[in-house]
Amino acid sequence: MDRKVTIQDIANMVNVSKSSVSRYLNNGYVSEENAKKIKEAIEKTGFETNFFAKRLKTKKSGLVGIVIPRIDSVTIGKVLTGINKKLMENDYQGIILISELDIEKELANINSLYQQGVDGIIINSMAITKKHIQLISRLSIPTIFTGQKNEFTNYIKIDDYEAGKILGSYFKSKGHKNIVFLGVNEWDIAVGVDRKNGFIDAVKKDNPDCNVQFVETDFSFTNAYSKASQILEYKPTAIVCATDNICLGVLRYLHENNIKVPEEISVAGFGGYDIGSVSYPTLTTVAFDYELIGIKAAQGILDLIEGKELEENKDTSLRLIERESVGGIN
Template sequence: MDRKVTIQDIANMVNVSKSSVSRYLNNGYVSEENAKKIKEAIEKTGFQTNFFAKRLKTKRSKLIGIVLPRMDSVTVGKLLTGINRRLEENDYQGLILISNLSIEKELENIKSLYQQGVDGIIINSIAITKEHIKLVNKLNVPMIFTGQKNEFTDYIKIDDYEAGRIMGNYFKEKGHRNVVFAGVTEEDKAVGVERKSGFIDAFTENNPESSVDFIETGFSFEKSYEMAKEMMKFSPTGIVCATDNICLGILRYLHENNIKVPDEISLAGFGGYDVGSVLYPTLTTVAFNYDLVGVNTAQGILDLIEGKKLDKHNNVPLKLIERESVRIFSSK
């Protein structure tokens, strides 16, 4: 008996990716040129009949929608790597849509993926709003969020509050009293609220005369560089950044103004980006295993598709990496 033609066979025949063939079969976007070649290959092999017969039998598309806020991010790249690895291990493919940091676009992308017939949707969300919750209840497809949490949705994420506490205790143990926290808007509950609150709570606890001033920078290198001058007006002994990327902009400002790190001011962040190990000085950070978050999130959506309960104990370890950018402070 002849071997059945697979999606990979079609992809190889016309020299396109496997995901391009899947998008074509599920009415997703494929260039006109590739669509024509895929159509011809399908007609030549009779593949489409087999594909849809199998789909009707299993009632599965073997496709997972993935909504991302942006692509130019170290964390998103690592998250996606973990997601794709677990999906491929289970013969699933991801369809990715980018929201460009827009909540409205994020909601549109969820609806679009649902209409394309995916088996489940992973949302690396900017914020979980009432509209998100309405979609979860309205659309008949499993959804899982990562990056944010809400009691009315399924989610898997790092413990941002605990990460903040780890850094807060670290700066307190180093003898700091006056620290600036460079962060993001509180619309982002995970980074803008939980991470900041964890730091403030731990740093000020049993730390007399301690203070934390807040400067909003957003996530960008450029904005953090612009706001560094404002931070220095508080005469802090240290600056703690909501992400390592924020630290990069501030570190540039400090270097340009001959402010020595850590001799004159300490600097630390969150994320554990590889670049932190090659900066001068090397950057102290609380590292997150975003690859593992991706794996756990992908497994979570697969479990939901199978009707299983989500494992609430998928805790991702947090690790303080102590490098050269923080010193023991003495107020002599």
């Protein structure tokens, strides 16, 4: 069997550097003279039958960049599962870069993926800032955001306001009027603003005696645990948490202090994490189909790469799961 021709072989044939051949294959700058020699060598050797030739002919790499804020997240894992499933079905591969909850690093990752020659970028963003909009407007490839939305970007996301309304209506039907919402900072528009506002609007509609206090935390179990004593100062009958993970920290504190759930305080969250079905008590939640969001995001970026219109963001993945952690008020 003949040995497979490599980039180094092409470089040796025409007496140029390996990096020059790589730049040519990635549509980078190469002198007109060298570009001609490289092209002739590729055609002569049959090098065009490999991955790079496909790129030369189609002007596509078969690669999609994926930017995520962190790797240690149940939701991100499910989104990535959906993205990978759809990309593989269409002979695409994903390149993942992690921003570590740093907006500037997120922007740098977007730019880095563009420089690497991906065909499009999916961004699971913490927030869409002016810098994001300025950056993607300069790119010659499509981008799509998940988790956040902005009128100047393509996006696929859960309807966080509607999710909040679902849980707000549920607590209203249970008769709760003194509630603490344990949420995150409003820089996260989806979770910190939309989810909270949806809940408050629904639980207080035609319910003037209802009072909702807000306590801020981050997304971690440990920080939620540390906020529980502050929450109890309000003497709530219910604690609603911005995510199920936040709920777990609260449940741990209540259990350690012999406060019964739901007999003394009801607790519920958002996400539908599997662990909520085995916690004690099992956790009432609004479940999101994160894998479906990943599939939709991947299909969206593939459509944009092909020059198609992005389908309207119709989301039907919200579902109230009523378990043991919420009781009614007589």
